[in-house]
Amino acid sequence: MAETARDPGKMQVSDEVAIQITAMNKWYGTFHVLRDINMTVRRGERIVICGPSGSGKSTLIRCINRLEEHQTGQIVVDGTELTSDLKNIDKVRSEVGMVFQHFNLFPHLTILENLTLAPIWVRKTPKKEAEEVAMHYLRKVKIPEQAAKYPGQLSGGQQQRVAIARSLCMKPRIMLFDEPTSALDPEMIKEVLDTMIELAQEGMTMLCVTHEMGFAQAVANRVIFMDQGQIVEQNEPREFFNNPKSERTKLFLSQILGH
Amino acid sequence: MTEPSYLRDTVLPQLPPPLVDRGIIKWIRENLFSGVLNTFLTLAGLAAVWWLLAASLPWFLHGVWDANSLGECRSIIAAEFGEGAQGACWAMLRERWHQFIFGFYPPEAYWRVGLAFVLLFVALAPVLFTEVPRLLLWGTVIYPALGYWLLWGGSIWGPVVAMAGFGLLALVFKLLRPLLGVPVAGGLGFVAAVLWWLFAQGPVAGLLAGVMPVGLVPVESDRFGGFLLSIVIGVTSIAASLPLGILLALGRRSDMFLVKTLSVAFIEFIRGVPLITMLFTASLLLQYFLPPGTSFDLILRVDILVTIFAAAYLAEVVRGGMAALPRGQYEAADALGLDYWSAERLIILPQALKISIPSIVSTFISLFKDTTLVSFVGLLDPLKGISTIVRADMAWKGVYWEPYLFVGAVFFVLCFSMSRYSMYLERKLKTDHK
Ligand SMILES: Nc1ncnc2c1ncn2[C@@H]1O[C@H](COP(=O)(O)OP(=O)(O)OP(=O)(O)O)[C@@H](O)[C@H]1O
Ligand SMILES: [Mg+2]
Numbered sequence: 001m002a003e004t005a006r007d008p009g010k011m012q013v014s015d016e017v018a019i020q021i022t023a024m025n026k027w028y029g030t031f032h033v034l035r036d037i038n039m040t041v042r043r044g045e046r047i048v049i050c051g052p053s054g055s056g057k058s059t060l061i062r063c064i065n066r067l068e069e070h071q072t073g074q075i076v077v078d079g080t081e082l083t084s085d086l087k088n089i090d091k092v093r094s095e096v097g098m099v100f101q102h103f104n105l106f107p108h109l110t111i112l113e114n115l116t117l118a119p120i121w122v123r124k125t126p127k128k129e130a131e132e133v134a135m136h137y138l139r140k141v142k143i144p145e146q147a148a149k150y151p152g153q154l155s156g157g158q159q160q161r162v163a164i165a166r167s168l169c170m171k172p173r174i175m176l177f178d179e180p181t182s183a184l185d186p187e188m189i190k191e192v193l194d195t196m197i198e199l200a201q202e203g204m205t206m207l208c209v210t211h212e213m214g215f216a217q218a219v220a221n222r223v224i225f226m227d228q229g230q231i232v233e234q235n236e237p238r239e240f241f242n243n244p245k246s247e248r249t250k251l252f253l254s255q256i257l258g259h
Numbered sequence: 260m261t262e263p264s265y266l267r268d269t270v271l272p273q274l275p276p277p278l279v280d281r282g283i284i285k286w287i288r289e290n291l292f293s294g295v296l297n298t299f300l301t302l303a304g305l306a307a308v309w310w311l312l313a314a315s316l317p318w319f320l321h322g323v324w325d326a327n328s329l330g331e332c333r334s335i336i337a338a339e340f341g342e343g344a345q346g347a348c349w350a351m352l353r354e355r356w357h358q359f360i361f362g363f364y365p366p367e368a369y370w371r372v373g374l375a376f377v378l379l380f381v382a383l384a385p386v387l388f389t390e391v392p393r394l395l396l397w398g399t400v401i402y403p404a405l406g407y408w409l410l411w412g413g414s415i416w417g418p419v420v421a422m423a424g425f426g427l428l429a430l431v432f433k434l435l436r437p438l439l440g441v442p443v444a445g446g447l448g449f450v451a452a453v454l455w456w457l458f459a460q461g462p463v464a465g466l467l468a469g470v471m472p473v474g475l476v477p478v479e480s481d482r483f484g485g486f487l488l489s490i491v492i493g494v495t496s497i498a499a500s501l502p503l504g505i506l507l508a509l510g511r512r513s514d515m516f517l518v519k520t521l522s523v524a525f526i527e528f529i530r531g532v533p534l535i536t537m538l539f540t541a542s543l544l545l546q547y548f549l550p551p552g553t554s555f556d557l558i559l560r561v562d563i564l565v566t567i568f569a570a571a572y573l574a575e576v577v578r579g580g581m582a583a584l585p586r587g588q589y590e591a592a593d594a595l596g597l598d599y600w601s602a603e604r605l606i607i608l609p610q611a612l613k614i615s616i617p618s619i620v621s622t623f624i625s626l627f628k629d630t631t632l633v634s635f636v637g638l639l640d641p642l643k644g645i646s647t648i649v650r651a652d653m654a655w656k657g658v659y660w661e662p663y664l665f666v667g668a669v670f671f672v673l674c675f676s677m678s679r680y681s682m683y684l685e686r687k688l689k690t691d692h693k
Contacts, residue, residue, distance in 0.1 A: 096594075100594075104585075106610075118595035122601070170595060
């Protein structure tokens with residue numbers, strides 16, 4: 001991975017705000033899972049979110065495309081505020097791509113059909129055109145030869161790259177990743193990370209929950225550390241890893257870096 | 260202690276398995292005589308088969324096809340195989356088969372039933388087999404009207420105008436869906452269709468019949484019987500109950516309180532009531548709810564209640580299939596921006612239905628067999644209705660096994676075909692490569 005790693009500072013970040021979260025709180029029943037979250041993501045930023053298990057990382061990024069509903073505060077994505085208004089939700093979802101830990105490909109459809117489904121039914125793209133776009137992204141994730149197969153016939157790493165391509169087919173402006181490599185065998189992690197690094201270098205706005213600290217150092221321009229539903233610390237990666245401020249961050253880093 | 264180091268430098272060639280491990284002898288030994296208990300069961304099984312064949316085979320072999328009454332059958336058997344020999348009197352079938360198939364349908368119109376039956380397969384083909392050209396689906400769409408017209412006869416314009424009601428439903432739905440969403444557009448389409456049937460159906464059909472009279476001799480519902488009746492009720496309620504069951508399953512999983520409550524109440528109520536009760540409701544009670552003076556065909560009424568009955572069961576089967584899908588499937592569909600109806604139609608239902616195929620087909624098979632229960636409301640089903648009539652005839656009084664064996668055999672062939680089709684479908688739709 002070292003060869004693909006560039007200086008993250010060189011990648012373009014504009015002043016335009018992509019995601020604005022203000023004083024956001026969320027509860028599961030009486031359990032206060034996200035507490036007073038404030039964050040601004042600018043267009044082109046690559047943000048890595050890390051933190052111990054149960055700290056609310058998944059919940060946070062799932063709030064951004066409203067797979068989870070927040071109760072108080074504000075989330076504005078690309079100028080659209082997420083409320084219970086279904087139109088806004090659909091608008092945001094078609095602009096925000098999401099990659100899951102367990103891929104969540106549609107097992108009854110071929111790879112190509114997985115990729116063209118949303119463009120055809122949500123964007124109303126003609127089938128032919130949708131297939132061309134799909135093949136373009138399959139080539140980009142380096143598995144065009146698998147187009148006619150079913151997800152069950154692919155390795156985990158290939159499935160996750162298909163999942164990334166499936167999101168890209170909707171031409172999203174923001175991509176969310178929820179532990180995209182944690183269900184993969186070590187030898188497959190690299191192929192997925194390489195795809196993500198390439199995406200970052202093209203200027204995609206990315207929020208990524210991951211414990212791949214190599215990835216964070218290679219592409220992130222900001223690392224956010226969460227604990228107990230709060231943002232505890234955020235910093236640019238070099239400072240974050242070399243010079244963590246909070247005790248909890250230090251403890252966490254010593255655990256995952258593990259030596 | 261350390262293992263001595265080892266490195267393989269030659270690849271061993273593939274060898275054929277030893278002889279005893281192959282072929283029929285191995286199979287017999289492993290499956291039939293692998294132990295004392297297994298050997299005992301094998302011998303007991305053989306004895307049971309032998310005993311059954313010894314008891315029934317002569318009866319089948321002595322069967323008489325050519326006779327005019329049961330008495331004649333018996334004397335032929337006695338003459339050929341000796342006094343006291345038992346034999347089947349298939350001559351009864353030879354003389355009465357048409358009643359088992361058609362009931363009291365007028366014989367000069369049997370061709371209409373035959374044609375409707377053949378066209379049924381043409382209509383089903385594109386639904387059952389995706390290899391069939393999609394264009395034929397239009398045939399499937401018009402088949403209900405065509406089949407109805409062939410079987411019941413009368414002016415062709417009645418069924419055509421009734422189909423136009425469905426066309427109206429589809430049109431209203433298609434136009435309004437982008438503005439109002441699926442449920443409201445569907446509801447308004449349904450209202451439009453009902454209004455059409457109530458107020459436009461009669462005048463429009465009458466007008467068209469006046470302009471261009473095309474028709475067949477009408478056949479009353481009470482002439483229907485036998486397998487014709489079973490298949491009419493079975494096919495229509497199978498075809499209608501699946502969509503209704505799917506809607507009920509979606510309703511039961513809905514977030515909307517009213518929709519959910521109504522679906523649960525409907526499903527639980529219908530499942531809690533025996534089918535016979537539903538049939539009596541069809542034949543007696545339903546008349547009270549309808550405006551006086553409307554005569555509502557008994558077959559149609561029975562059909563509606565059998566459909567509702569099957570739909571309640573199917574709803575639970577389909578819901579089970581939906582519940583078996585991982586949450587990630589819904590989340591992926593949501594994250595891609597698919598709306599509720601697209602997600603259900605494209606992602607959830609295809610997978611849920613696939614999982615439920617065996618149970619759905621079981622429900623269909625039991626529904627089809629349950630059509631024989633219509634004899635309780637005076638319809639002539641093949642098993643009880645027709646058999647009783649045949650056995651009431653002086654010539655065939657005393658015939659016992661033959662009609663039941665025949666009806667059973669036909670039911671078996673039809674139900675077994677459904678079962679095989681379900682297995683074919685399961686194999687074809689298998690994409691998980693486990
Ligand atoms: N649907 C739910 N209902 C109730 N509690 C939930 C639900 N989903 C998550 N939680 C709880 O909310 C907390 C945060 O969960 P979340 O999945 O966001 O954690 P995470 O940081 O992603 O953890 P991990 O690293 O294990 O994925 C956890 O304590 C979890 O038990
Ligand atoms: Mg998580």
